[in-house]
Amino acid sequence: MTQPILLTCGDPAGVGPELALTARRSVGAAVPVVWLGDPRHLPPGTPWIQIDAPEAAAGVPADRLAVLRHDFPAPAVAGRPDPANAPGVVAVIRRAVDLAQAGRIAAITTAPISKEILKQGANFAFPGHTEYLAHLAGVGEVAMMLASTTVTPPLRSVPATIHIALDEVPGSFTPEVLESAIRLTHAALIRDFGIATPRIAIAGLNPHAGENGVMGFDEQRWIAPLVARLAAAGLGCFGPLPADTMFHAPARARYDAAVCAYHDQALIPIKTLDFAGGVNVTLGLPFIRTSPDHGTAFDIAGRGVADPDSTIAALRMAAGMVKARAG
Numbered sequence: 001m002t003q004p005i006l007l008t009c010g011d012p013a014g015v016g017p018e019l020a021l022t023a024r025r026s027v028g029a030a031v032p033v034v035w036l037g038d039p040r041h042l043p044p045g046t047p048w049i050q051i052d053a054p055e056a057a058a059g060v061p062a063d064r065l066a067v068l069r070h071d072f073p074a075p076a077v078a079g080r081p082d083p084a085n086a087p088g089v090v091a092v093i094r095r096a097v098d099l100a101q102a103g104r105i106a107a108i109t110t111a112p113i114s115k116e117i118l119k120q121g122a123n124f125a126f127p128g129h130t131e132y133l134a135h136l137a138g139v140g141e142v143a144m145m146l147a148s149t150t151v152t153p154p155l156r157s158v159p160a161t162i163h164i165a166l167d168e169v170p171g172s173f174t175p176e177v178l179e180s181a182i183r184l185t186h187a188a189l190i191r192d193f194g195i196a197t198p199r200i201a202i203a204g205l206n207p208h209a210g211e212n213g214v215m216g217f218d219e220q221r222w223i224a225p226l227v228a229r230l231a232a233a234g235l236g237c238f239g240p241l242p243a244d245t246m247f248h249a250p251a252r253a254r255y256d257a258a259v260c261a262y263h264d265q266a267l268i269p270i271k272t273l274d275f276a277g278g279v280n281v282t283l284g285l286p287f288i289r290t291s292p293d294h295g296t297a298f299d300i301a302g303r304g305v306a307d308p309d310s311t312i313a314a315l316r317m318a319a320g321m322v323k324a325r326a327g
């Protein structure tokens with residue numbers, strides 16, 4: 001790789017800045033990385049080198065952090081998020097997308113943000129990176145995949161509805177939304193994960209996938225017919241399956257990705273099985289974006305105990321996707 005993966009700073013009071021150098025070192029010299037943020041927010045003693053353009057990251061030794069500087073209004077106190085820095089956090093994401101769309105970086109890996117702090121400090125109107133990145137890229141349909149990296153068989157799970165309240169799920173989980181998630185998942189498995197003939201398991205919405213109408217009719221009414229139509233069209237999907245029994249190891253061996261109805265149905269299994277190695281990937285963007293699966297972890301930020309593995313896995317997965325797309 002010649003172009004770098006750009007690692008955003010995320011919330012400067014979260015664990016993002018303290019994980020940056022370790023993650024950068026772990027992926028090694030073959031993968032150039034540039035960190036976008038305010039160097040005042042890095043832990044004291046971090047060896048960093050300022051660069052003026054992402055292209056210069058390849059010349060920075062892998063034991064140093066190449067920094068593309070983005071000055072924030074305020075210093076950061078680990079564990080004490082400051083809404084005054086929220087506009088800076090948002091601007092960093094925007095700048096990363098500008099660089100990706102200009103073809104100057106190979107991929108974006110984002111460090112965690114706090115939606116609550118961004119709303120307080122920047123009136124941020126999006127529930128997460130996923131929706132904001134789609135907005136910035138001008139893309140109507142994206143999906144959020146959480147992919148394991150350390151469990152066998154692996155788990156890749158995609159919630160068809162994303163960051164919405166549970167009481168909004170029944171109205172938002174529509175045939176169009178499910179079809180879009182299945183199509184995006186199918187395309188990503190081929191393009192980014194090198195799976196020529198994807199197998200995609202679809203979760204039901206209701207307990208026992210409705211049990212033939214005893215616990216709900218969504219499966220009979222529209223989920224099963226939709227899945228059958230897309231399977232006939234060659235999308236390799238099957239189901240709907242009862243969600244409670246589709247994530248144990250023998251069940252996972254039967255599919256390459258699971259498409260679920262809502263956020264926790266998809267994310268609880270992966271964060272339980274592989275919290276340390278889980279990676280969040282946005283499907284459907286015109287550029288590559290990965291992220292660790294964890295959040296800002298304000299409760300442990302600054303104590304040097306945060307596990308870097310998910311950030312390392314996110315950088316590695318981004319590099320793998322760059323390679324897969326290059327053929």
Ligand SMILES: NC(=O)c1ccc[n+]([C@@H]2O[C@H](COP(=O)([O-])OP(=O)(O)OC[C@H]3O[C@@H](n4cnc5c(N)ncnc54)[C@H](O)[C@@H]3O)[C@@H](O)[C@H]2O)c1
Binds near residue numbers: 113293
């Ligand atoms: N990609 C993202 O930007 C992203 C992802 C998830 C959550 N969040 C945000 O993060 C904030 C906090 O969310 P949360 O508390 O639900 O989840 P969290 O992942 O921040 O923390 C959950 C628990 O896991 C622990 N933890 C998290 N990361 C860890 C690590 N690297 N090493 C060791 N322990 C770790 C935390 O200490 C905490 O006990 C929220 O504002 C949420 O919106 C952001």
Ligand SMILES: N[C@H](C(=O)O)[C@H](O)COP(=O)(O)O
Binds near residue numbers: 128267280
């Ligand atoms: N739902 C995600 C998770 O819990 O891992 C998280 O909020 C991150 O979402 P974005 O990548 O959209 O910020």
